[in-house]
Amino acid sequence: MKTPLSSAGKMLLVSVSFCLLLTVVRMCYTGSIMYGFYIWNMVLALVPLAFSRKLAVAGRLRWHTLLLFAGWLVFFPNAPYLVTDVFHFAKASAMPKWFDLILVISAAWNGLLLGILSLMHVERFLVFHFSQRAVHVLLAALILLCGYGVYIGRFLRFNSWDVVTDPLGLLAVLGGHWLQPAMHVTVWGFTFLFAALFSIAYFTLRQWKE
Numbered sequence: 741m742k743t744p745l746s747s748a749g750k751m752l753l754v755s756v757s758f759c760l761l762l763t764v765v766r767m768c769y770t771g772s773i774m775y776g777f778y779i780w781n782m783v784l785a786l787v788p789l790a791f792s793r794k795l796a797v798a799g800r801l802r803w804h805t806l807l808l809f810a811g812w813l814v815f816f817p818n819a820p821y822l823v824t825d826v827f828h829f830a831k832a833s834a835m836p837k838w839f840d841l842i843l844v845i846s847a848a849w850n851g852l853l854l855g856i857l858s859l860m861h862v863e864r865f866l867v868f869h870f871s872q873r874a875v876h877v878l879l880a881a882l883i884l885l886c887g888y889g890v891y892i893g894r895f896l897r898f899n900s901w902d903v904v905t906d907p908l909g910l911l912a913v914l915g916g917h918w919l920q921p922a923m924h925v926t927v928w929g930f931t932f933l934f935a936a937l938f939s940i941a942y943f944t945l946r947q948w949k950e
Contacts (some may be wrong), residue, residue, distance in 0.1 A: 752853065752854075755846075755849070755850055755853065756786070756850055758846060759778065759782065759850050760778070762839070763779055763843065764779075766835055766839065766840075769835060770833060770834045774828075775828065775840075775843065777825075778822075778825070778843070778847050781818070781822055781825065781847070782847070784818040784821075785819040785821070785850065785854045788812050788815040788816045788819055788854070788855070788858045789819070789854050789858045789861075791808050791809075791811050791812035791815065791858075792812050792857075792858040792862050795808050795812060795861060795862055796862075796864045801869060805865075809865075812858070813882070813885070814900050814903055815900050816859075816882070816886055817886050817887075817888075817889030817893060817900075818900060819851050819855035820851050820855040820886060820890055820934075820938055821851060821889075821890050821893050821894065822847045822848055822850060822851025822852075822854075823848045823851050823852060824894045825847055825851075826844050826848055829844045852941055855938065855942075856942050856946075859879070859942060860942075863879060866878055883942070886934075886938060887934035888917075888927075890930075891927055891930045891931055891934070892913070895930075
């Protein structure tokens with residue numbers, strides 16, 4: 741028997757649908773697929789939420805829960821990654837500027853929202869298995885890794901599935917960043933600042949939730 745959507749779930753569906761509708765309207769109006777990437781990026785942003793919902797109700801630590809967590813971690817940055825798609829707003833197009841502004845803001849909001857909800861589910865899972873202090877440390881680490889994942893996705897063009905399809909290439913790049921951090925100031929500057937931004941959004945909404 742399927743569980744009916746909660747009020748929050750229905751609003752999330754409305755929010756995501758609104759962004760996708762704007763994308764489709766834009767593609768039809770301009771006859772261009774220029775912003776069509778939002779459809780795929782939104783799908784990728786929903787993947788970590790699917791993993792985290794299962795984790796939130798998982799019981800004891802077992803191999804399948806660890807696989808769920810690993811899958812969630814790999815795809816987690818795809819949600820807040822949508823925030824960086826604001827870079828596309830400056831590109832000239834046949835669409836009114838105000839329409840594109842609403843579209844990119846909607847996508848950025850959905851990216852943050854999906855990422856925050858996903859992490860809330862994972863925090864619920866962690867609280868069940870670890871002490872409060874350990875959970876705080878793990879949350880900080882996960883948010884930092886998220887910022888790093890957004891960087892290598894946006895600027896280095898790595899994808900989540902490169903963990904499987906190009907692990908050596910990915911490790912080569914990551915190794916340089918982690919072993920020689922002083923030579924990659926931009927990488928870590930973005931990582932920490934994005935993590936700070938996401939942390940502010942996450943803990944603000946979490947306080948209101950409580």
